[in-house]
Amino acid sequence: MSLFLRLLFRNKLAGFGAVVLGLIVVLALLTPILPLHPPNETNTANRFLRPLSDGHLLGTDHLGRDLLSRLMWGTRLSLAVGFAAALVAGLLGATIGVIAGYFGGRTDNVTMRGIDMLMAFPYILLALAIVAVLGPGLFNALVAVAVVNIPFFARNIRGVTVGIAHREFIDAARLAGMGNTRILLTEVVPNIVPVVVIAMSTTIGWMILETAGLSFLGLGSQPPQADLGSMLGEARAALITAPHTSIVPGVMILLIVMSVNLLGDGIRDALDPRLRSGALSRPMAATRVKRAEAPAPKGDGLLRIDALETQFHVGPRIYRAVNRVSLQLDPGECLGLIGESGSGKSVTALSVMGLVASPPGVITGGAIRLNGQDLIGAPYELLRSLRGRKVAYIFQDPLSTLHPLYRIGDQLIEAIRVHEPVSHAEAHRRAIKLLEDVRIPNAAQRARAYPHEMSGGMRQRVGIAMALANDPEIIIADEPTTALDVTVQAQILALLDDLRRSRGLAILFITHDFGVVAQLCDRVAVMYGGRIVEAGPTPKVLAAPAHPYTKRLIACVPELGAGRRALAAIPGLPPAVDDLPPGCAFAPRCEKARDSCRAGEIALDGDARQVRCLFPEVTP
Amino acid sequence: MTPALKTTDLTRSFDIGKRLFGPPRARVHAVNPMSFEVPTGETLGIVGESGCGKSTLARMLVGLLPPTSGQIEIEGRALDRADPAAFGRLIQYVFQDPVSSLNPRKTIRQIIEAPLRNLHGMHGPALDARIAELFDAVNLRPEFLSRYPHEFSGGQAQRIGIARALAASPRILILDEPVSALDVSVQAQVLNLLAELKVKLNLTYLFISHDLAVVEAVSDRIAVLYFGSLVESGPAEKVFATPRHPYTKLLADSAPVVGRPLGGAQSGELPDPLNPPLGCAFATRCPRASDLCKRAIPELRVVEGDQFAACHHPLAP
Ligand SMILES: Nc1ncnc2c1ncn2[C@@H]1O[C@H](COP(=O)(O)OP(=O)(O)OP(=O)(O)O)[C@@H](O)[C@H]1O
Ligand code: SF4
Ligand code: SF4
Ligand SMILES: [Mg+2]
Numbered sequence: 028m029s030l031f032l033r034l035l036f037r038n039k040l041a042g043f044g045a046v047v048l049g050l051i052v053v054l055a056l057l058t059p060i061l062p063l064h065p066p067n068e069t070n071t072a073n074r075f076l077r078p079l080s081d082g083h084l085l086g087t088d089h090l091g092r093d094l095l096s097r098l099m100w101g102t103r104l105s106l107a108v109g110f111a112a113a114l115v116a117g118l119l120g121a122t123i124g125v126i127a128g129y130f131g132g133r134t135d136n137v138t139m140r141g142i143d144m145l146m147a148f149p150y151i152l153l154a155l156a157i158v159a160v161l162g163p164g165l166f167n168a169l170v171a172v173a174v175v176n177i178p179f180f181a182r183n184i185r186g187v188t189v190g191i192a193h194r195e196f197i198d199a200a201r202l203a204g205m206g207n208t209r210i211l212l213t214e215v216v217p218n219i220v221p222v223v224v225i226a227m228s229t230t231i232g233w234m235i236l237e238t239a240g241l242s243f244l245g246l247g248s249q250p251p252q253a254d255l256g257s258m259l260g261e262a263r264a265a266l267i268t269a270p271h272t273s274i275v276p277g278v279m280i281l282l283i284v285m286s287v288n289l290l291g292d293g294i295r296d297a298l299d300p301r302l303r304s305g306a307l308s309r310p311m312a313a314t315r316v317k318r319a320e321a322p323a324p325k326g327d328g329l330l331r332i333d334a335l336e337t338q339f340h341v342g343p344r345i346y347r348a349v350n351r352v353s354l355q356l357d358p359g360e361c362l363g364l365i366g367e368s369g370s371g372k373s374v375t376a377l378s379v380m381g382l383v384a385s386p387p388g389v390i391t392g393g394a395i396r397l398n399g400q401d402l403i404g405a406p407y408e409l410l411r412s413l414r415g416r417k418v419a420y421i422f423q424d425p426l427s428t429l430h431p432l433y434r435i436g437d438q439l440i441e442a443i444r445v446h447e448p449v450s451h452a453e454a455h456r457r458a459i460k461l462l463e464d465v466r467i468p469n470a471a472q473r474a475r476a477y478p479h480e481m482s483g484g485m486r487q488r489v490g491i492a493m494a495l496a497n498d499p500e501i502i503i504a505d506e507p508t509t510a511l512d513v514t515v516q517a518q519i520l521a522l523l524d525d526l527r528r529s530r531g532l533a534i535l536f537i538t539h540d541f542g543v544v545a546q547l548c549d550r551v552a553v554m555y556g557g558r559i560v561e562a563g564p565t566p567k568v569l570a571a572p573a574h575p576y577t578k579r580l581i582a583c584v585p586e587l588g589a590g591r592r593a594l595a596a597i598p599g600l601p602p603a604v605d606d607l608p609p610g611c612a613f614a615p616r617c618e619k620a621r622d623s624c625r626a627g628e629i630a631l632d633g634d635a636r637q638v639r640c641l642f643p644e645v646t647p
Numbered sequence: 648m649t650p651a652l653k654t655t656d657l658t659r660s661f662d663i664g665k666r667l668f669g670p671p672r673a674r675v676h677a678v679n680p681m682s683f684e685v686p687t688g689e690t691l692g693i694v695g696e697s698g699c700g701k702s703t704l705a706r707m708l709v710g711l712l713p714p715t716s717g718q719i720e721i722e723g724r725a726l727d728r729a730d731p732a733a734f735g736r737l738i739q740y741v742f743q744d745p746v747s748s749l750n751p752r753k754t755i756r757q758i759i760e761a762p763l764r765n766l767h768g769m770h771g772p773a774l775d776a777r778i779a780e781l782f783d784a785v786n787l788r789p790e791f792l793s794r795y796p797h798e799f800s801g802g803q804a805q806r807i808g809i810a811r812a813l814a815a816s817p818r819i820l821i822l823d824e825p826v827s828a829l830d831v832s833v834q835a836q837v838l839n840l841l842a843e844l845k846v847k848l849n850l851t852y853l854f855i856s857h858d859l860a861v862v863e864a865v866s867d868r869i870a871v872l873y874f875g876s877l878v879e880s881g882p883a884e885k886v887f888a889t890p891r892h893p894y895t896k897l898l899a900d901s902a903p904v905v906g907r908p909l910g911g912a913q914s915g916e917l918p919d920p921l922n923p924p925l926g927c928a929f930a931t932r933c934p935r936a937s938d939l940c941k942r943a944i945p946e947l948r949v950v951e952g953d954q955f956a957a958c959h960h961p962l963a964p
Contacts, residue, residue, distance in 0.1 A: 195748035198711055199811065201731040202740055204765030217752040367830040368801075482917075483697070512696035512857060517901035521909050539831060542903030569905055583831045585860040587902050590884035592864050593842070596835030600800055 034297035041293020047286035064093035109235030120180020128188025168247035228291035313381035335393035363548030425490030436474025484515035556612035563636035651851035657717035692866030710734030739812035745804035749796035802833035881954030
């Protein structure tokens with residue numbers, strides 16, 4: 028809760044809205060005990076008194092009634108009606124949405140078609156029609172405003188409920204013996220309450236405005252009772268001669284609606300988990316750099332990463348995702364980067380082209396040299412011209428790089444023409460060739476397909492074709508086969524291996540699978556807690572791992588063909604990178620750990636074969 | 648002895664393109680007639696690629712999805728009405744994604760309590776004692792009970808999921824990819840825990856996974872699914888070592904293994920479920936396919952001893 032308030036008030040406009048609305052609500056609540064004239068007391072002798080006249084702070088209206096008093100009572104009424112309408116619309120709409128979304132099928136079909144029909148009418152027309160049927164009156168206006176807003180809530184909440192109803196914890200609740208009603212009340216509803224609150228807080232302003240509108244037309248509150256809309260309506264006749272009678276309620280409506288909307292937006296932002304972690308600002312085009320100075324190059328190579336440090340600064344916490352990582356990639360070489368979830372593989376890969384999201388990502392040290400040119404802190408224009416043309420990425424989920432609404436052929440053509448000014452026909456020819464290169468059968472015809480029309484394996488081939496579009500020198504593949512079936516994985520690996528040999532591509536291959544590394548990579552680097560702990564030629568590392576972590580990780584992976592057996596495990600968990608222990612990060616899980624392991628920084632020793640351990644399993 | 652779990656001609660089809668009135672536009676057969684038995688105390692491993700019907704089968708077995716036809720028997724008793732509460736006391740499910748299978752707005756205690764209260768009517772001190780026992784069984788500390796799911800790592804969350812499944816005191820656990828969301832170093836912790844619990848509580852497991860090596864390591868028998876049908880079954884040590892069905896062989900050859908060159912890279916995809924082939928579903932990808940294969944669907948039959956395959960021309964060992 029206090030977190031919620033802090034987030035809310037971080038947004039200054041929302042804080043302002045909250046203060047203004049708070050004042051108005053307090054005044055409205057206190058109205059009955061404030062020393063005001065009775066709101067309906069007429070005194071025709073004092074008609075249209077100007078503001079600041081004696082005894083009438085805001086003047087009087089066409090019947091000589093005190094405007095301040097009418098304003099306060101009117102505000103009280105308008106607020107009450109607006110809140111009530113929002114509550115009714117929210118509750119009814121949410122109930123309909125939850126039921127339609129949860130039960131699905133025919134229930135869903137029938138109710139949602141009904142809701143669609145309601146939505147087909149113009150908003151205000153529908154409200155007018157409802158009041159026309161029920162007769163004028165404040166309560167009927169409330170009903171009308173609530174009814175026209177129900178579809179909005181029903182649609183929104185239905186969408187959210189559908190998402191929740193397919194989550195596994197709902198199935199788990201069923202298996203725990205709960206009935207539909209219990210599941211709805213105890214599993215579904217608590218998860219949609221924030222959504223209902225967000226929807227209400229962002230629409231309540233409109234509902235107050237709509238009620239005022241109906242009253243303005245004489246369909247809401249009936250004379251002599253004052254609400255903000257009817258005050259405006261009555262003042263209309265004297266708009267020119269006594270403008271203050273319109274301005275007073277008008278300004279109040281403006282203040283209420285504005286403050287409600289500002290506050291509503293603030294509540295939405297504070298409750299939305301996507302906006303919670305980072306700032307509200309737009310991500311930067313390239314990762315932020317805060318580096319003292321570039322380390323001297325330690326060698327050459329097509330791509331050289333030297334002592335790279337990438338961190339995430341979230342509030343007071345610093346996550347050292349990549350901690351002085353050095354790697355080298357030569358032309359035509361395949362380097363495997365292996366490690367468990369959260370070890371920093373992806374962040375290392377994304378740092379190369381400045382693709383780590385900023386905020387919260389910051390590159391705080393090191394150098395990344397492509398053909399000798401340092402990319403860290405390079406101007407965005409340079410990075411953009413290199414992305415795709417020199418260094419291309421393949422991700423685990425090809426859908427993240429493919430646009431769902433364009434044909435894959437057109438996307439390939441677009442990718443080619445971004446970096447090269449060739450004719451459309453030429454680009455098209457090349458696109459087909461690329462699809463053939465990645466062994467897509469019937470390439471010319473498949474080029475007209477949309478991404479969702481292809482299987483996972485086919486999509487990943489298109490992802491590879493996109494990466495190859497501009498003949499890059501380096502491909503960085505981040506777990507490109509993890510989401511695929513084994514037979515498809517074998518096809519993709521064979522394809523990558525082929526392309527590497529036929530085109531001289533250098534590949535940085537990220538994975539957590541030793542089998543894949545063994546089959547594809549010349550060299551391998553093992554990451555743990557943001558650091559490289561071991562590196563060397565693949566066959567040597569796999570046959571005689573030197574770091575205790577590598578050795579035990581390999582032992583955890585069951586191999587096919589050995590039959591039923593017990594599996595080795597590493598007790599404990601990988602370290603959290605915002606709280607790394609001093610010394611060896613593996614020490615808490617290592618059987619060989621001694622005091623010296625926990626004392627201080629341990630260097631990555633060796634040349635072609637490197638290991639970061641005081642007591643390695645074998646001397647490399 | 649009656650098997651713990653037995654299915655007879657279990658099938659499930661789905662209607663595609665439902666209309667408000669009138670018949671659906673098309674039907675897809677997600678699970679073709681499937682019969683198998685799992686003896687008490689054994690683990691049946693089920694492998695197959697995405698879309699082959701693994702999860703549909705699992706959901707039918709726990710009563711989350713009514714079968715289109717066929718029968719499920721648990722310890723000799725037929726369960727025909729799909730009612731998760733009736734199934735729940737006999738057979739439980741451990742989900743693939745440990746985090747999304749726990750309601751983010753409930754404490755761990757509330758999550759574990761649900762099956763105890765609803766299925767066994769427990770309350771008071773008996774309830775507390777049972778929760779403590781369950782938590783002890785899955786090696787979790789009791790102070791976790793008052794926390795919320797997002798505070799746990801994947802491995803811990805999966806243990807909570809196992810504790811919840813065990814709370815119902817089932818005879819059978821369906822493990823649907825229980826470790827594929829976990830890190831390798833943590834994966835083995837959960838697998839070893841499952842093995843221990845099985846012996847201690849005399850449970851029967853159905854272990855579904857796409858990781859062949861893991862399935863082989865934990866199963867007594869393995870069944871291979873392809874396109875909604877059982878294509879091969881046999882003892883765990885034989886199925887991948889000496890596959891009899893060409894598809895099983897393709898699977899075994901495709902698994903990346905240290906010290907083996909890239910291989911098994913064969914093109915081809917699953918047939919279109921809306922337009923299933925007449926004969927063997929694997930015929931378009933099979934190097935041994937004959938005319939007979941394209942005409943007639945092969946039946947599952949004994950190849951040798953207790954190894955079965957649905958193939959007209961099974962491989963020699
Ligand atoms: N946007 C972010 N904000 C804060 N921390 C982050 C962010 N992205 C990544 N991290 C942290 O950086 C560390 C390294 O993450 P990274 O994604 O590189 O791991 P990985 O090795 O690729 O893991 P996986 O196998 O799960 O893909 C993790 O501890 C993660 O929590
Ligand atoms: S440095 Fe010490 S604790 Fe770390 S891996 Fe080596 S032996 Fe184990
Ligand atoms: S039945 Fe024929 S096509 Fe099918 S797997 Fe056997 S040999 Fe191949
Ligand atoms: Mg990653």
